[in-house]
Amino acid sequence: MLKGLTLSYKYLTLFLLLFIFSCSSNSESTEDNSPTLNDNKPCISDSNDCIEKLIINSEGNHFSFYSNYDFVSKSNKKWAKIKSVIFLIHGVSRTAGPYFSYMNNSISNLNKQDETLIISMHFKDNLSASTNELFWNTSSWREGADSDNQNINISSFKMIDEVINKIKNQGNFPSLKNIVITGHSSGGTYAHLYAISGKSETTSSSYNFQYIIANSQYYCYPDSKRYDSNINSFYSPSTCNGISNWPYGYANIINYSKNSSESILKENQIKRRTIYLQGEDDTSTTGTLNTKDCEAILLGENRNKRSLYIQKYFEEYYKSTHNHKRLIVQQVGHNANDIYNSSTFKNHLSSSIYQ
Numbered sequence: 001m002l003k004g005l006t007l008s009y010k011y012l013t014l015f016l017l018l019f020i021f022s023c024s025s026n027s028e029s030t031e032d033n034s035p036t037l038n039d040n041k042p043c044i045s046d047s048n049d050c051i052e053k054l055i056i057n058s059e060g061n062h063f064s065f066y067s068n069y070d071f072v073s074k075s076n077k078k079w080a081k082i083k084s085v086i087f088l089i090h091g092v093s094r095t096a097g098p099y100f101s102y103m104n105n106s107i108s109n110l111n112k113q114d115e116t117l118i119i120s121m122h123f124k125d126n127l128s129a130s131t132n133e134l135f136w137n138t139s140s141w142r143e144g145a146d147s148d149n150q151n152i153n154i155s156s157f158k159m160i161d162e163v164i165n166k167i168k169n170q171g172n173f174p175s176l177k178n179i180v181i182t183g184h185s186s187g188g189t190y191a192h193l194y195a196i197s198g199k200s201e202t203t204s205s206s207y208n209f210q211y212i213i214a215n216s217q218y219y220c221y222p223d224s225k226r227y228d229s230n231i232n233s234f235y236s237p238s239t240c241n242g243i244s245n246w247p248y249g250y251a252n253i254i255n256y257s258k259n260s261s262e263s264i265l266k267e268n269q270i271k272r273r274t275i276y277l278q279g280e281d282d283t284s285t286t287g288t289l290n291t292k293d294c295e296a297i298l299l300g301e302n303r304n305k306r307s308l309y310i311q312k313y314f315e316e317y318y319k320s321t322h323n324h325k326r327l328i329v330q331q332v333g334h335n336a337n338d339i340y341n342s343s344t345f346k347n348h349l350s351s352s353i354y355q
Contacts, residue, residue: 042104057154059132065163092185144156191214209272223244253265282333284302
C-alpha cells in the first residue's frame, strides 16, 4: 500500500512539473509575440538575413535595404530602446552590405546598438535588381533622379521618405528622436542634396534631423559664387554655362523637387543641420574625381578643398544663420570604413545623438 502511494506521489509530482513547464513555455511564447517585449539582438551581418524589402506602390514595386532590426515584416513589434536611426548611403560602387558592416562596427564600439536603428540603402542597377525592384542604371540616383524602371517615376530621394513614413506610421520605435542621414563619396553627394531638397524633415518635424556628408566631391551652391584659391576670394565665373543647374545649383531641378521654390531650397540648405565629415588626406586628383567638367572644377582642386570652400561660403555669406559644420578626420583619405570608424565620427555621434 505504501509502495503504491509512493508511486502515485511520484507521478503526481512529475505531472505538476510538466504542467508548470508547459505554462512557463506558453507564457514565454506569448511574450515573444507581444509588441511590448524587450529588444532582441540586432542583425549585424551583411548577408541576406539583414535585408528588408519595402513595397512602394500597388504595382508591387519595391526597394531593398539592410537593417539591424526587422521592422518591415514585424509591423506590430516595438523597440522601446531605439532613440536614433542612421540612414547610410553607399558610394558609386553600390556596396550597401560592407557599408552596413562599417556602421555596425562603429555603433557597436560605442555600445549603442540597442539604441540605434541602422539602415543601409541599396540603389541597384538593372543587373542586380530583382523582378519589380526599383533600379537606377547610372549614378543619377545620388542626385535624386527617377528610377529607370519602365513607366515608373519614383525618385531615389523618395526612398528615404518611404522608409521614414513606414517607421513613423507603424510606430515600431516609440522613443525615436533622432534621424541621421549620412553617405560617403557619391553617398555623401546624396546626403548633401537630400539635405537641400528632402521632404521628410518638413513632414516629420517631431524628429531631430542631421545630414553628415562624408568625402563628397560634388556640392550644390545657392548662387553662382565660387571660391578662387588664387585670390582667396569668392567670385562669379562667367564661362561655365551649367554652374546653376542641378546638382550644382537650383536650376533645372529634379522631378522630386519641382514643387519646391528656390527660396524653399535655399532656406533648407542654410538652416538644416549639415556636417561636412572630411578625410584630411582625401586630396587625390586622380581616380573618380571629376576634373573635366567646368562645374566640378570650379568646386575646388580635390575633395578636401571642395568641402572647405562650401563651408567658407556659408561662413562668409550666412555667418549668423547657417547650421553647417566641418569636421576633419585626421590621417584618413577616401575610405568609408576609416571615416565611419574614426574617433571624429564617433565623438560627433556621442555629442549629438547619444548625449
